[in-house]
Amino acid sequence: MQIILEQIGRRFNREWIFKKIDYSFKSGQSYAILGINGSGKSTLLQMISGALTPSAGTLSYSLNHKEIAVEQVFQQLSIAAPYLELIEEFTLTEVLDFHFNFKTRLNNLTNKDLIDLLNMDSSKNKQLKHFSSGMKQRVKLILALCADTPLLLLDEPTSNLDDQGIKWYKDLVAQFTANRLVIVCSNQAHEYEFCTHHLLISNYKN
Numbered sequence: 001m002q003i004i005l006e007q008i009g010r011r012f013n014r015e016w017i018f019k020k021i022d023y024s025f026k027s028g029q030s031y032a033i034l035g036i037n038g039s040g041k042s043t044l045l046q047m048i049s050g051a052l053t054p055s056a057g058t059l060s061y062s063l064n065h066k067e068i069a070v071e072q073v074f075q076q077l078s079i080a081a082p083y084l085e086l087i088e089e090f091t092l093t094e095v096l097d098f099h100f101n102f103k104t105r106l107n108n109l110t111n112k113d114l115i116d117l118l119n120m121d122s123s124k125n126k127q128l129k130h131f132s133s134g135m136k137q138r139v140k141l142i143l144a145l146c147a148d149t150p151l152l153l154l155d156e157p158t159s160n161l162d163d164q165g166i167k168w169y170k171d172l173v174a175q176f177t178a179n180r181l182v183i184v185c186s187n188q189a190h191e192y193e194f195c196t197h198h199l200l201i202s203n204y205k206n
């Protein structure tokens with residue numbers, strides 16, 4: 001998977017959030033989008049996901065040297081983000097079944113494998129509305145990391161996770177990101193220490 005940004009800019013009303021981003025993202029590489037609160041990290045990630053259009057410039061996507069239209073990009077990506085909600089009326093087992101109606105399971109992981117990874121066997125028939133915020137975050141991460149998509153987008157991946165949860169996140173990343181294109185939005189070093197490329201939003205303010 002390759003994503004090329006050319007002269008990308010986004011504004012809300014009259015305010016430019018960032019301007020003139022020229023950048024390319026490639027499979028097998030991991031990238032951190034960095035910047036202070038409100039700098040535009042999530043806005044850029046949403047543009048990369050195809051959910052938000054740029055106000056200026058072009059974004060192009062290709063997979064195995066074949067171009068992909070922006071409307072089709074969602075089929076190639078998994079995303080975990082604070083603004084994407086889980087269906088809270090579903091039990092954990094139902095959430096897994098539902099999600100993997102639309103996405104392919106990475107390495108043919110079964111529900112049991114995923115519940116074991118989550119260490120949530122005793123909660124598998126509980127509705128998500130009764131999960132703690134940290135438990136919900138772990139579920140979001142499992143759904144994104146364990147789907148077989150070439151593009152993985154993680155926005156503030158360890159929000160609501162304690163120290164043990166952060167270690168768990170790091171193990172998950174080490175286990176399930178090989179050969180994928182990974183983009184993390186963050187301002188916490190432990191979330192993106194594995195990323196080999198850094199994109200600083202502050203470089204694109206003028």
Ligand SMILES: Nc1ncnc2c1ncn2[C@@H]1O[C@H](COP(=O)(O)OP(=O)(O)OP(=O)(O)O)[C@@H](O)[C@H]1O
Nearest residue numbers: 012013017035036037038039040041042043044187
């Ligand atoms: N739909 C919108 N309408 C107007 N302004 C918006 C909209 N979405 C985002 N913004 C503004 O764009 C700026 C960037 O927001 P964004 O959420 O991308 O920042 P961020 O770097 O991800 O922040 P944080 O680290 O706090 O998550 C902010 O000033 C925000 O108020």
